[in-house]
Amino acid sequence: MRTTAAIDLEGVTKTFGSLKAVDALDLTIPRGALYGFIGPNGAGKTTAIRMIMSILLPDLGRLSVLGHASALEAKDRIGYLPEERGLYRKMKVAPYLTFVARLKGVPERGLRERVHSAIERVGLKGVESKRCEELSKGMSQKIQILAALIHEPDLLILDEPFSGLDPVSTRLLKDMILAEHRRGATVLFSTHVMPQAEELCDHVVMIHRGRKVLDDPVNAILRPQDACALTFDPLEPHADVSRVRALPEVASCAAVGGGYEVALRDGADPARAIQSVVAALPVARIELKRPTLEDVFVGIAAGDAAVSPPEQRRAAGAAA
Amino acid sequence: MSKVLRIAAREFAATVFTKGFVVGLLIVPVVGGLVAIIGPRLVDDRAPAVEGEIAIVDRTDAVLPRVRDAMAARSSPAAVTELVERARAGGAADALVEMLGATTELTLIERSSSADVEQEKRWLTEGDSTPRRLALAVVHENAVESASGELGSYDLYVPSRQDARTEVIVHSLLREAILDARAAARGLDRAELSRVLTVPRVRSVSVGDGGESDTVFGLNMIVPMVFMGLLMMGVMFAGQGMLTTTVEEKSNRVVEVLLSAVSPMQLMGGKLLGHMAVAFLAMGLYLGLGLAVLAAFSLFGLLDLKLILYLVIFFLIALFTLGSLMMAAGSAVNDMREAQALQAPLIMLMILPIILWMPILREPNGTLAYVVSFVPPVNTFGMLLRLGSSSPPPAWEVWLSIAIGVAGVFGAVWVAAKVFRIGILMFGRPPDLRTLVRWLRAA
Numbered sequence: 002m003r004t005t006a007a008i009d010l011e012g013v014t015k016t017f018g019s020l021k022a023v024d025a026l027d028l029t030i031p032r033g034a035l036y037g038f039i040g041p042n043g044a045g046k047t048t049a050i051r052m053i054m055s056i057l058l059p060d061l062g063r064l065s066v067l068g069h070a071s072a073l074e075a076k077d078r079i080g081y082l083p084e085e086r087g088l089y090r091k092m093k094v095a096p097y098l099t100f101v102a103r104l105k106g107v108p109e110r111g112l113r114e115r116v117h118s119a120i121e122r123v124g125l126k127g128v129e130s131k132r133c134e135e136l137s138k139g140m141s142q143k144i145q146i147l148a149a150l151i152h153e154p155d156l157l158i159l160d161e162p163f164s165g166l167d168p169v170s171t172r173l174l175k176d177m178i179l180a181e182h183r184r185g186a187t188v189l190f191s192t193h194v195m196p197q198a199e200e201l202c203d204h205v206v207m208i209h210r211g212r213k214v215l216d217d218p219v220n221a222i223l224r225p226q227d228a229c230a231l232t233f234d235p236l237e238p239h240a241d242v243s244r245v246r247a248l249p250e251v252a253s254c255a256a257v258g259g260g261y262e263v264a265l266r267d268g269a270d271p272a273r274a275i276q277s278v279v280a281a282l283p284v285a286r287i288e289l290k291r292p293t294l295e296d297v298f299v300g301i302a303a304g305d306a307a308v309s310p311p312e313q314r315r316a317a318g319a320a321a
Numbered sequence: 322m323s324k325v326l327r328i329a330a331r332e333f334a335a336t337v338f339t340k341g342f343v344v345g346l347l348i349v350p351v352v353g354g355l356v357a358i359i360g361p362r363l364v365d366d367r368a369p370a371v372e373g374e375i376a377i378v379d380r381t382d383a384v385l386p387r388v389r390d391a392m393a394a395r396s397s398p399a400a401v402t403e404l405v406e407r408a409r410a411g412g413a414a415d416a417l418v419e420m421l422g423a424t425t426e427l428t429l430i431e432r433s434s435s436a437d438v439e440q441e442k443r444w445l446t447e448g449d450s451t452p453r454r455l456a457l458a459v460v461h462e463n464a465v466e467s468a469s470g471e472l473g474s475y476d477l478y479v480p481s482r483q484d485a486r487t488e489v490i491v492h493s494l495l496r497e498a499i500l501d502a503r504a505a506a507r508g509l510d511r512a513e514l515s516r517v518l519t520v521p522r523v524r525s526v527s528v529g530d531g532g533e534s535d536t537v538f539g540l541n542m543i544v545p546m547v548f549m550g551l552l553m554m555g556v557m558f559a560g561q562g563m564l565t566t567t568v569e570e571k572s573n574r575v576v577e578v579l580l581s582a583v584s585p586m587q588l589m590g591g592k593l594l595g596h597m598a599v600a601f602l603a604m605g606l607y608l609g610l611g612l613a614v615l616a617a618f619s620l621f622g623l624l625d626l627k628l629i630l631y632l633v634i635f636f637l638i639a640l641f642t643l644g645s646l647m648m649a650a651g652s653a654v655n656d657m658r659e660a661q662a663l664q665a666p667l668i669m670l671m672i673l674p675i676i677l678w679m680p681i682l683r684e685p686n687g688t689l690a691y692v693v694s695f696v697p698p699v700n701t702f703g704m705l706l707r708l709g710s711s712s713p714p715p716a717w718e719v720w721l722s723i724a725i726g727v728a729g730v731f732g733a734v735w736v737a738a739k740v741f742r743i744g745i746l747m748f749g750r751p752p753d754l755r756t757l758v759r760w761l762r763a764a
Contacts (some may be wrong), residue, residue: 056580081578085574100327104579
């Protein structure tokens, strides 16, 4: 299976004993895309990523990475940050990055400058000759990220890259990911932090219990017209909201903070619902409650994975 | 440079350019030298003199006076000078035994020839006496003369937890005294008899195509031992390094970064090559040192240089077999503590040659030596011992052993690769035998 996509998985399955870690996963990531890979703990994200990297071999299914049947044939063009990160504790920082760069096929010419400028880029100038064991956790994380980027890969796969980073380092990493994307690299990263996925990704794939349950562009997932709820603040603080609850479009109306949140019935038109609420009660503010990726995530993770993605989204909206 | 060589180069540098390696490399010759130089001095200087009482019941009445005279004579300066002269003349072993006698502070307790032996035995164990009661010797009635012609000896009784030197001393004293008494009873001159019975040991001369040279006593035992020791040291050096670095890479979680750049087989191959180079460096240094010593003493010609070639061949076979299995063991565990359980059988295989060394050298073509030469992975050690012995095996046996060893390498690397591939990314409970078998089937 050789395609023009950066990553192409077809029915990929991996079983450990009685546990099906990844179940018939189909996934196509076009070149140059920025994909988020989300899912609860134990969903199978890391196993799927390891299969993409050819660190694990699938039991069933076929995959293609950068046009090759195996990532082994394209390892020098792939940057990888594993979930379980590590360094050679006794090695010094610059020799470590040089070693990784050489393994990734970076030519000797300009290698030294490349390593030093990369270290400088993450604000760690001066640590080149420190042993890795002398670095703080945050510094180690940055060096590990550099090890994934040092060879300017065509495909960048990051497994939980934001875990353990402080806000400043998180911002730095986001900028680095976006810079790689702008450079033309295809980026796939897994995360638990939904606002980051929402902020960075073009497209989100979610797997749950080994199966893909969501595979859509972010702006399609979070379309305003798919909103299933409204929020409003009454003009009078103690206004009677029973007229709102009685509206045919409304499933429920509950006090949240200083205002109210209204869940709409299935099939209700949000625009008509706004008009009905305003007609029923003078309001100081009313707006559609847009679903967030976190709502979608929680809705799917809390629900039944067998339900199809559109139904999941509806369920998620209702839950919100 | 290929990725395998890059991994190998890193492993080599990370191992060799450390204080631990340098100290480890130097410590063997340094400790060996210290033992050789200081050891004997410590033994001579620190060994306490044997002090106490020796009781003798002499049923012949002819031995006891001679023991008395001998004990008096041995403590005199003239006696010590005589012992030194005898040691110079080549009777070092006998002189040593007598010297042990001379360095004692013994008191002779003379008992009646008709003394009751059971009562005298009680004397040995009565209370905590000072000076200590060391021994009771009962000289047989027929020790000097016998009507039947069959001569007797003596019985020796000692308390429990006795210093072994006491028996050596008493035997030396009584032997000389009994021989003197026997000679006197027959009208023979003891000094003349000793001269007649003494034939000094000579040093043999090796005759070969290159001429004649003095034979170095024990070389036929030392050479195989040294070569086997080098082989064992090289394999343990490299094998232990492979296991340790694999466990470290796994516990540091750096292994997944490596596997994003190289395949498990490239990683394993690089580690094998890197540690092989480390072992070659250590072996080369020791071997070079050994050859320099031989050259310095003009003994270079005594060594068959083909042995070095065989050492390299058998080292490679043993390293690839045991080293790959050590790496597989390292890949399957989470830390060094867990690794100890899995590496124990492999360590046993490595030290087995120490146990088999003497039996194989006594009979280099015996059944044990023959069988060991063809059972991997110990065949490498066994065949090298036989090759270094005074009666090396025929060439076909050597090459058959090499062929079996190479087949063993393929088998071991096959098993190790399968375990390594799965184990290196497995964390948690270390695998039992059933799990390992499942990995072998699954990989």
